Amino acid sequence: MTGTVWDRGEPRLAGPDTALRAELRTAAQHASGNVPVAVATDTAGQVLEGMRGRAFDSAAVVAVLDGDRLRGLVTLERLLAAPAATPLGEIMDDAPPVVAPSTAQERAAWLAVQHAEPTLAVVDDAGRFAGLVAAPTLLGVLLEEHDEDMARLGGFLGTAATARSSTTEPVLRRLSHRLPWLLLGLAGALLAAVIVGSFEEQLGQEVLIAYFVPGVVYMADAVGTQTEALVIRGLSLGIGVRRIAVREVVTGVLLGAFLGGLALPLVWALWGRADVAVAVALALLAASSIASLIALALPWLFHRFGKDPAFGSGPLATVIQDVLTVAIYLLVATAVVL
Structure with a gap:
């Protein structure tokens, strides 16, 4: 050479x-x-x-x-x-x-x-x-x-190619990604019905309590969905859950306090029942606070185990939040009103 x-x-x-x-x-x-x-x-x-x-x-x-x-x-x-x-x-x-x-x-x-x-x-x-x-x-x-x-x-995790693939994937693959979580949601809905049924006697004594179940559940879901969206967006940008956890929990508690404080005089004025109004206000405070915690924890767990939070954390969070919200509200209402 x-x-x-x-x-x-x-x-x-x-x-x-x-x-x-x-x-x-x-x-x-x-x-x-x-x-x-x-x-x-x-x-x-x-x-x-x-x-x-x-x-x-x-x-x-x-x-x-x-x-x-x-x-x-x-x-x-x-x-x-x-x-x-x-x-x-x-x-x-x-x-x-x-x-x-x-x-x-x-x-x-x-x-x-x-x-x-x-x-x-x-x-x-x-x-x-x-x-x-x-x-x-x-x-x-x-x-x-x-x-x-x-x-x-x-605002999503992984790569653009992965997101593009999940957007254009065949119908059967779409079903395989989504249906298991929706079936879990159906199971949660049945569990919520069982919880409501267990309070049949209390609801029979005061049917007015039942009027506010959908509203309290919706507001807790809305608070949790906002937190969940922020967490998933933050994860996609490399922002860890620990960096936002304290502020988001405090925000959830403050939102619950604000919504409860707003609902209390409105329910009292419209239905003339101070005890029901207090029950709704306390349930909103507790449910919103817990919803924020759930919305923080689930995307983090999915991300920790290498799963896309976009598929599973939403439905799973909704199931858990709904069941807990129904239970919290009916327990509070029973304690305050009856």
Whole structure:
């Protein structure tokens, strides 16, 4: 072999940097050491001859090294255009853009685009050459990041491709995604009916109590749905539930207090029953507060287990909220009115 071009396997990182190769979504994950490598004194002809018959992950750029340190990069276009006797030191870019192994993949890809480079060199903190990120890989990173950005703008989890697939999927697959949760909702509705039936005697004594069951259930659902929408949107933007949990719980309690405070004089004035009005107000406060907690917990659990909250957390939250709201209201009404 006339030149000093050779194959390199995995990027050679020493010490703590070795672990960086395993990190996802970093430059180290995409860097390949199986690329043409030479020294500054090698000529263009020697390098081209040495590259013949060899398989590289990417041959668009030759890395010029001094030992294991990067000195510059030579594009294949420059290599082919140069006379055969030209040393690489004369045609290399001695200040190419480089990134650390821990650099985020999106930042690395955009750096290559901004410098109009077909590849990107990865160099560790000690200046050692760790490999090159090839142009197809950079393009794939940009497409992936664009897909995720579009997903975040749309307010859903995962990727735009996943969301698009769930939007255009066949009818049977739609049913398989939705029907189990709706069947669970049906079971919850039957359970709510059983709970109402268990208060038959109390409702027989004061039928006015039954008038407010739908209203209290609806208001609790509405409060929970607002919280759930905020949580799912936050998760899609990378905002953890812990960051909003306290404020959202406090908001749910305040909403319940406001709605209860508003309902109390209205029910009292329209039906002339202070005890029923107090029962409705207390039920709204308790149900709205609990609805916020449920709406926080369920999307978080779905997200924690790698499931899309858009399919299951809504129906499941509705079931739990409705059953609890009915039970809370009838218990409060029984205690206050009867």
